[in-house]
Amino acid sequence: AQSVTQLGSHVSVSEGALVLLRCNYSSSVPPYLFWYVQYPNQGLQLLLKYTSAATLVKGINGFEAEFKKSETSFHLTKPSAHMSDAAEYFCAVSDAFQGAQKLVFGQGTRLTINP
Amino acid sequence: DGGITQSPKYLFRKEGQNVTLSCEQNLNHDAMYWYRQDPGQGLRLIYYSQIVNDFQKGDIAEGYSVSREKKESFPLTVTSAQKNPTAFYLCASSSINYGYTFGSGTRLTVV
Numbered sequence: 092a093q094s095v096t097q098l099g100s101h102v103s104v105s106e107g108a109l110v111l112l113r114c115n116y117s118s119s120v121p122p123y124l125f126w127y128v129q130y131p132n133q134g135l136q137l138l139l140k141y142t143s144a145a146t147l148v149k150g151i152n153g154f155e156a157e158f159k160k161s162e163t164s165f166h167l168t169k170p171s172a173h174m175s176d177a178a179e180y181f182c183a184v185s186d187a188f189q190g191a192q193k194l195v196f197g198q199g200t201r202l203t204i205n206p
Numbered sequence: 207d208g209g210i211t212q213s214p215k216y217l218f219r220k221e222g223q224n225v226t227l228s229c230e231q232n233l234n235h236d237a238m239y240w241y242r243q244d245p246g247q248g249l250r251l252i253y254y255s256q257i258v259n260d261f262q263k264g265d266i267a268e269g270y271s272v273s274r275e276k277k278e279s280f281p282l283t284v285t286s287a288q289k290n291p292t293a294f295y296l297c298a299s300s301s302i303n304y305g306y307t308f309g310s311g312t313r314l315t316v317v
Contacts, residue, residue, distance in 0.1 A: 135298075
């Protein structure tokens with residue numbers, strides 16, 4: 092069965108500092124990996140996805156993630172944090188990219204940005 | 207604009223009541239899903255449907271029921287058998303050419 096572990100339920104960084112949100116996955120098949128962002132009382136918005144093409148994936152709002160098979164990791168980074176990045180972030184894994192895919196989510200990481 | 211509409215945004219349920227959460231999409235997506243979100247637990251799959259008149263249980267289907275009579279609609283009923291229904295419920299859809307699109311959620315509270 093597939094699973095996702097996000098290390099750290101809360102991460103706090105200063106504005107302008109590096110953002111690093113950690114995600115490790117477990118999958119018996121080549122995985123498809125996703126990062127989503129959620130603002131309070133809203134749905135999830137896709138930040139980026141890995142679909143077995145380039146291992147470094149660039150997403151929206153300056154975020155990127157690197158797929159490392161040897162480490163079973165898909166950590167999310169942003170070089171310089173902005174106040175608007177404060178939100179909850181979810182890593183997810185799927186065994187399919189399109190169609191009826193069931194996503195398995197991590198427990199989420201709440202990102203706080205300090206002025 | 208195409209998207210997913212969930213209603214109501216906030217819902218209050220009395221003990222022993224059944225309540226139905228609405229989810230409508232105009233994206234022409236084949237698959238639809240219901241997830242439950244609790245603090246610190248991420249999202250857990252309740253039910254999903256790949257085509258009209260067909261649906262499958264997810265990881266936490268007990269105490270919930272769904273129907274898929276139309277492609278664009280996938281309502282979720284929270285029955286009195288669900289002992290801890292207070293949560294944030296998210297509906298989503300997907301198609302062969304696109305990933306997931308999520309609705310804005312319904313927050314259900316037992317009073």
